[in-house]
Amino acid sequence: MDASVQPSQSTSTQPTVVLVHGAFADASSWNGVVERLQRQGCTVVAPPNPLRGITADADYIASALHQIDGPVLLVGHSYGGAVITNAATTASNVVGLVYVCAFAPDEGELLINIENGSTDSVLNSALVQLQYPAGQGAEPAAEFAINPAAFRETFAADLPAEQTAVMAATQRPVAVAAFTEPSGPPAWKNLRSWAVVATGDKAAGADVVRSMADRANAYIIELEGSHVIMISQPDAVTDVILAALREVTEAGYSSVPRPRMATEEERRRGGVGTAAGTGINASQS
Numbered sequence: 001m002d003a004s005v006q007p008s009q010s011t012s013t014q015p016t017v018v019l020v021h022g023a024f025a026d027a028s029s030w031n032g033v034v035e036r037l038q039r040q041g042c043t044v045v046a047p048p049n050p051l052r053g054i055t056a057d058a059d060y061i062a063s064a065l066h067q068i069d070g071p072v073l074l075v076g077h078s079y080g081g082a083v084i085t086n087a088a089t090t091a092s093n094v095v096g097l098v099y100v101c102a103f104a105p106d107e108g109e110l111l112i113n114i115e116n117g118s119t120d121s122v123l124n125s126a127l128v129q130l131q132y133p134a135g136q137g138a139e140p141a142a143e144f145a146i147n148p149a150a151f152r153e154t155f156a157a158d159l160p161a162e163q164t165a166v167m168a169a170t171q172r173p174v175a176v177a178a179f180t181e182p183s184g185p186p187a188w189k190n191l192r193s194w195a196v197v198a199t200g201d202k203a204a205g206a207d208v209v210r211s212m213a214d215r216a217n218a219y220i221i222e223l224e225g226s227h228v229i230m231i232s233q234p235d236a237v238t239d240v241i242l243a244a245l246r247e248v249t250e251a252g253y254s255s256v257p258r259p260r261m262a263t264e265e266e267r268r269r270g271g272v273g274t275a276a277g278t279g280i281n282a283s284q285s
Helices: 027-039 054-066 079-087 111-116 148-155 161-170 206-215 234-250 264-268
Strands: 016-020 072-077 094-100 127-132 141-146 192-198 219-223
Touching (some): 016 027, 016 054, 016 079, 027 234, 054 079, 072 079, 192 206, 192 234, 219 234
Parallel strands (some): 094 192
Antiparallel strands (some): 127 141
């Protein structure tokens, strides 16, 4: 069964984990992670992301956050990272951010400019432009989809071809406005952040994902894999979320940025972003 919105009634001190999907996908992209988190006793919500533009999508996700009782650890994949960056600024119950192959824009930045600055991303060459109705009397609005012929190489090169063919056929287009609308004040300036960087990310681009995570003072974990690392390596991504969950719980949910990056010694041990006691042992880049 697909991951979907399940309104939380939990009064536990452990935060609810909210998973926000990105463009060209839906909440089912988190299914493997949801199953693993639930086996660990976590309360999980994976709401639909409308994919109509940063402001509208952030407002929608913020509304979902406001209806959750208690603290929230907010996780975003790809474009979902830009959405959580904005949504968390108006949701006082968010205690931490986890970016998975995700954008973490600063105020005023456009995702289209960030993508154009990537040398790792091939997304622009794989996009096809479509139209959708923008309301009675209005001109049709534009949206992007990934050319099915380029979907696997661009989006999910480490998954079987049969699986990516299904993903290409069921992809959800994203409004052009999502890439051309300026981002607002970023929540990562006031919240602890973690970031999973997939070294083979050709959609968002591993280079810009890493750069934005570094700027956000996120604790960076690098894994070998594609843009949909939460599908191809759900165990590793779940471990990162669980580690973040433990830390924000132990820290008492104080809203201050995480001060430390992985040390060179940790990198030499083979765990980029490995932290003592977290159980993370990510692949070295």
